[in-house]
Amino acid sequence: MGEISALLASLNGLAAGLFLLSSFALAATRQVQGCLRFYIAQSVFLVVSALLLAFGLHASDLLAVAALDLAIKPIVIPWLLGRMVRGEIFRRREIDQVLNIPSSLLIALGLTLLAYFLSQRLPAPAGAMARINLPVGLAALLIGTYTLAVRREAVPQLIGVFGIENGALFVGIAIAPSLPLVAEMAFPFDMLIIALVIGILTRMTQERIGTTEVGGLASLKESVDG
Amino acid sequence: MILLAIVVLPLIAGLISVLAPGRTIAPLATLAASVTALALSVAAAASLVAGQPVVAVRNWVALDGFGALILLLTAALGSTAALFSWGYIAREKSARRLRRYYTNYNLFVASMLLVPVLIEPNLVWTAVELTTVLGVYLVAFENTREALEAGWKYSVLTIMGGAIALLGFLAMFAATSFGGGGPYTWQRLLMLAPAAPQGVLQVAFVLILVGFGAKAGLVPLHTWLPDAHSQAPSPICALLSGIKTTLVLYVILRFAAVLNVSASGSADVWATVVGLSSVAIAAFLIIQVTDYKRLFAFSTVEHMGIILTAAGIGGAAAHYGAVYQILNHALTKSFCFFAAGAALLTVDTRQIAAVHGLIRRSPAAGAALLLGGVAIAGAPPLAVFLSEFSILRSAIEREHYLTAGLLAAFVVIGFFGTLYHLNRMTFGRPEETEAGAAAARLPTSCLLTLILAGSPVVLLGLYMPKPLALLLRMAADGLSR
Numbered sequence: 193m194g195e196i197s198a199l200l201a202s203l204n205g206l207a208a209g210l211f212l213l214s215s216f217a218l219a220a221t222r223q224v225q226g227c228l229r230f231y232i233a234q235s236v237f238l239v240v241s242a243l244l245l246a247f248g249l250h251a252s253d254l255l256a257v258a259a260l261d262l263a264i265k266p267i268v269i270p271w272l273l274g275r276m277v278r279g280e281i282f283r284r285r286e287i288d289q290v291l292n293i294p295s296s297l298l299i300a301l302g303l304t305l306l307a308y309f310l311s312q313r314l315p316a317p318a319g320a321m322a323r324i325n326l327p328v329g330l331a332a333l334l335i336g337t338y339t340l341a342v343r344r345e346a347v348p349q350l351i352g353v354f355g356i357e358n359g360a361l362f363v364g365i366a367i368a369p370s371l372p373l374v375a376e377m378a379f380p381f382d383m384l385i386i387a388l389v390i391g392i393l394t395r396m397t398q399e400r401i402g403t404t405e406v407g408g409l410a411s412l413k414e415s416v417d418g
Numbered sequence: 419m420i421l422l423a424i425v426v427l428p429l430i431a432g433l434i435s436v437l438a439p440g441r442t443i444a445p446l447a448t449l450a451a452s453v454t455a456l457a458l459s460v461a462a463a464a465s466l467v468a469g470q471p472v473v474a475v476r477n478w479v480a481l482d483g484f485g486a487l488i489l490l491l492t493a494a495l496g497s498t499a500a501l502f503s504w505g506y507i508a509r510e511k512s513a514r515r516l517r518r519y520y521t522n523y524n525l526f527v528a529s530m531l532l533v534p535v536l537i538e539p540n541l542v543w544t545a546v547e548l549t550t551v552l553g554v555y556l557v558a559f560e561n562t563r564e565a566l567e568a569g570w571k572y573s574v575l576t577i578m579g580g581a582i583a584l585l586g587f588l589a590m591f592a593a594t595s596f597g598g599g600g601p602y603t604w605q606r607l608l609m610l611a612p613a614a615p616q617g618v619l620q621v622a623f624v625l626i627l628v629g630f631g632a633k634a635g636l637v638p639l640h641t642w643l644p645d646a647h648s649q650a651p652s653p654i655c656a657l658l659s660g661i662k663t664t665l666v667l668y669v670i671l672r673f674a675a676v677l678n679v680s681a682s683g684s685a686d687v688w689a690t691v692v693g694l695s696s697v698a699i700a701a702f703l704i705i706q707v708t709d710y711k712r713l714f715a716f717s718t719v720e721h722m723g724i725i726l727t728a729a730g731i732g733g734a735a736a737h738y739g740a741v742y743q744i745l746n747h748a749l750t751k752s753f754c755f756f757a758a759g760a761a762l763l764t765v766d767t768r769q770i771a772a773v774h775g776l777i778r779r780s781p782a783a784g785a786a787l788l789l790g791g792v793a794i795a796g797a798p799p800l801a802v803f804l805s806e807f808s809i810l811r812s813a814i815e816r817e818h819y820l821t822a823g824l825l826a827a828f829v830v831i832g833f834f835g836t837l838y839h840l841n842r843m844t845f846g847r848p849e850e851t852e853a854g855a856a857a858a859r860l861p862t863s864c865l866l867t868l869i870l871a872g873s874p875v876v877l878l879g880l881y882m883p884k885p886l887a888l889l890l891r892m893a894a895d896g897l898s899r
Binding site: 313314315317329330333336337340346349352353356357359360361363364367368370371372374375378379382385386389390392393396397400401406409410411412 | 478538540541544547548551552554555558561562563564566567568569570571573574577578581582584585588589591592595602615617618621644645648649
């Protein structure tokens with residue numbers, strides 16, 4: 193039994209590493225399509241970790257969560273975005289990101305260190321797996337926030353939000369595996385509705401203003417000439 | 419059962435709005451559903467005040483004092499805004515867009531009604547997130563460049579806040595899940611908090627305060643609020659400013675109560691610092707505004723700060739002040755936005771500098787705007803003054819002199835800032851333009867809304883019905899324990 197749980201823990205460590213790697217990639221990718229791909233990868237590693245935790249902690253609820261996450265995050269949401277937002281955007285590169293790729297990676301690294309430092313100061317959660325998931329999920333949350341702040345295109349901004357949410361859930365599945373199933377089920381559906389509504393907003397913006405570079409919209413502020 | 423009916427009614431009206439052809443059925447169904455929901459909410463609150471527990475689904479859907487107050491306000495504003503929408507949105511030429519407005523309106527109201535009746539915190543997170551997301555289309559409804567910009571800023575910042583708060587919610591659950599597999603409710607959270615690991619509780623609360631603070635328009639993540647609350651159609655502004663931000667604050671205050679009963683921690687310092695800085699920044703921004711809808715939007719930031727500061731002061735008197743302020747803010751601010759909407763219909767500009775002598779061009783809109791401004795700024799003897807005064811008094815009683823002094827200073831700055839702008843708009847000589855001569859008459863439903871929404875603003879300062887006072891007392895108790 194001990195061997196199996198050690199194996200599960202190290203597999204979970206691998207999933208966590210890859211999860212963190214996809215967060216880094218999300219922060220550094222320029223292409224919109226690439227962003228979406230790395231989001232899909234990140235979600236898959238979230239599901240893998242949920243499955244490992246389900247076996248490790250004997251939390252059968254997590255199996256249902258993993259199945260629902262697998263259906264919605266890597267499959268339905270990208271499909272939905274592809275349907276609603278015209279394909280041309282996905283081949284686009286972001287011309288002016290606020291910071292270049294090397295500095296983005298450095299900042300992501302700094303945020304990861306910060307996440308480890310913060311989780312050291314918290315009371316250690318029970319279980320080897322949770323001790324891996326806490327700093328990694330926190331790092332993904334911080335990197336997602338950073339990604340959101342520097343993106344100017346609509347779809348990458350949305351994916352930044354999803355990155356934050358994935359980070360929160362990556363911690364959540366480890367520290368709160370006994371969460372009521374109804375609540376767990378509500379989260380992915382919520383993400384689905386967010387994707388739907390933001391997709392509609394993106395299309396409205398595209399039709400009305402002719403661009404999806406929403407970072408460039410800055411006419412509303414306190415000014416006399418406005 | 420009554421609680422479920424309250425939430426389902428707007429959903430039915432939403433469905434009717436999708437299906438029914440023409441331009442009249444959708445607003446009619448919306449109005450009927452929201453007024454019925456209001457009547458049911460009053461009934462539910464009344465039986466709660468009479469001492470009967472109101473439970474729809476055990477451990478999931480139920481009502482307590484604090485929830486009942488919020489439910490009542492949501493249903494009331496949902497009704498007045500529906501009535502105002504009737505005349506306001508009628509300008510929309512496309513029947514399809516009109517129906518889409520009402521569909522989204524009903525979904526938005528239903529999600530807001532869901533927040534106070536749910537008692538499982540994780541589901542509350544989902545409901546709050548739904549209110550945010552379902553509001554996006556309504557914020558961007560005007561479909562202008564500015565409205566879309568506002569829609570983006572609103573959705574990106576507030577959904578980000580929601581995602582950050584999610585971690586706080588999960589950590590809160592993790593910290594209190596040692597007590598076995600019992601039902602997880604607000605009540606049980608309060609019971610388990612004293613024995614929970616204090617560090618985790620603190621971190622969870624800060625995550626929730628930062629994340630949901632963005633949704634409630636608290637400094638420093640308030641920047642989206644004036645944009646969204648000025649670009650949306652006026653009835654939607656009334657809902658967003660009057661109750662949507664308050665709903666989020668309601669959840670934050672619930673968690674503050676949890677932290678306050680825990681062994682070491684206290685939310686007081688956090689609440690006071692964030693609350694006071696919100697009041698301060700809003701007060702100075704009010705002086706600079708050039709757009710009268712933004713003026714009211716900043717006043718919302720100010721009021722959210724005042725309520726949070728009151729919660730931070732602590733003690734029964736301050737908590738009573740906080741819930742009283744919630745009541746007054748919801749009623750008065752929604753009235754302000756109805757008045758702003760009426761002014762916008764009359765003069766067709768949002769610029770303060772472009773409007774003079776509004777009271778001569780449209781006595782109703784001018785008088786309403788003036789009343790709203792005077793009331794929301796906190797002039798005696800109107801209700802906002804009473805609640806702000808009671809908060810200040812409780813701060814002095816508890817010897818928080820610095821808090822009291824700063825709060826009083828900022829509130830006074832906000833007061834004069836608001837009145838300075840509104841005075842310029844209301845009085846003076848109107849420009850004699852062609853448009854001014856043919857002053858547009860306000861739609862009847864808008865006039866009716868101004869009267870209906872305005873009367874509690876005037877009366878509540880002079881007379882408080884006894885059941886309402888009892889409900890406020892119950893709501894304040896929910897904050898203290």
